[in-house]
Amino acid sequence: MHRIAGRLLVVLSCLALFVSCDKNTVYTEFKSVDGNWSKNDTVSFAFTAPDTVNAYNMYVNLRNNEEYAYSNLYLIVELNYPNGKVDSDTLQYEMAKPDGEWLGKGFSSVKENKLWYKGYKEKFSFTQGGDYTVDILHAMRVNGSINGVLDLDGVTDVGVSIEKIKKE
Template sequence: MIKYILQLLIVIPFLVSCDNSRVYEVNNELSGRQWLADSTQSFTFSIPDTSQKYNVYYNLRNSVSYPFRNIYVKYSLTDSTGEMLEGKLDNANLFDAKSGKPLGDGLGDVFDHQFPLLKNYGFPAPGQYRLEVSQYMRRDTLPEIVAVGVRVEKATATN
């Protein structure tokens, strides 16, 4: 327990530091470090400026005990009327295929990953959007996935 508190104390300053490009970022902790197949993670965010392009990412946090080297994630982006604008299946590597070493940024036995979904994306209208993310593995219960999140940021020439 103390190990996790120390991890939080180290990570929190980075999370609250200034980030002018971030429009939205939320990470949902998963109960029992498991992601159930029927537990779609839903994130609702506002886009005020359609002249601006945006980058959309999904975040994953897993432990080194995660039993696979990759994860299949399905996502869908819908507008405020419920119309699906984007959607696909993504295969994300969490561990190196040859060495088995964890990828991402690690602290202790937990590693954070940020995977791009949409780069330089132009939203069609200002308003509310919903991004739903679900695991699409061959297991109903996927162990050692600690958190799932979404980040939306203003696209710039450097990102």
């Protein structure tokens, strides 16, 4: 038993080292929603602007398992600026192919999706130095229903990442 746990620890450590070595990532964070994301639970991420000169790609990251019952995902995402300004977007993402095969990456039953947030139309520059917050809510509905989905099953983690734009 200890031998298997030791091997697992080595594999996880190597994976963490590999993932953390991306030179283009300036911020990344995930928060667990334990497989059931309530409509009233805002997932928030606070970070300091890397600079006000360069352009960046911003992503919403989402991990889901087989309990996720939809082929798409609707999110309300707010970017809160240091001066109090708020940019709010309602975003839609495809989560599965028409045949039901999950999009995203992953070797197990959990798939990770890296979804464009800011930069989906053009590169994003932080116009102000200081602290920003990204707030994310799900906005899922069942076709034909006025009320939203109260508890979104199958979402395990929600995240945000900011990456330098790779120079060609």
